[in-house]
Amino acid sequence: MRLLKQLVPVALVAFAGGAIVGAVQGNPLLTLLLGVATAVLAVFVYARVVVRWSERRAPVEAATQGLLHGVASGPALLTGGGFGPEGNLYAVVFGLLLTVVFMWLARRRGNVVPFRRGATATLPQ
Structure with missing residues (x-):
């Protein structure tokens, strides 16, 4: 209420x-x-x-x-330690999973430009 x-x-x-x-x-x-x-x-x-x-x-x-006064307690691996909540194990794992899913979708749709080995960058003259 x-x-x-x-x-x-x-x-x-x-x-x-x-x-x-x-x-x-x-x-x-x-x-x-x-x-x-x-x-x-x-x-x-x-x-x-x-x-x-x-x-x-x-x-x-x-x-x-302050409006919110949050206190994180527990092991640094789960709370993110000094880095903050975005550095905890769950955030990193889910971030990596989302990256893999989005890269897979981009490759499937043809939006990923392949890396060319041996190509050298040239500056316009």
């Missing part, structure tokens, strides 16, 4: 801002300004309304601690 209390006010601001931005689609400067204003208003609503209402704490406390 707390998720809904946090999501609904910010989503309402985002949907209203998106509708307003969509209405002035022909003017790039006005679209940019209204988009930035929507983002600022969404952060303001989250900080002032949502944090105070659903978490019952001051917005300043949320700002000093």
Whole structure:
């Protein structure tokens, strides 16, 4: 239930801002300004309304601690260690698997240019 209390006010601001931005689609400067204003208003609503209402704490406390405070625990092989979560074993293995699949699809479709041995690069004169 707390998720809904946090999501609904910010989503309402985002949907209203998106509708307003969509209405002035022909003017790039006005679209940019209204988009930035929507983002600022969404952060303001989250900080002032949502944090105070659903978490019952001051917005300043949320700002000093950050919105998310994640702590990874476990072996470095699974958490990524000092490199971060993108360096863990699962991310590397799935990244390699996706690379193999995409290379196989590209080769099957004929989008891979073969490597020519012995070819030398020449600069245009």
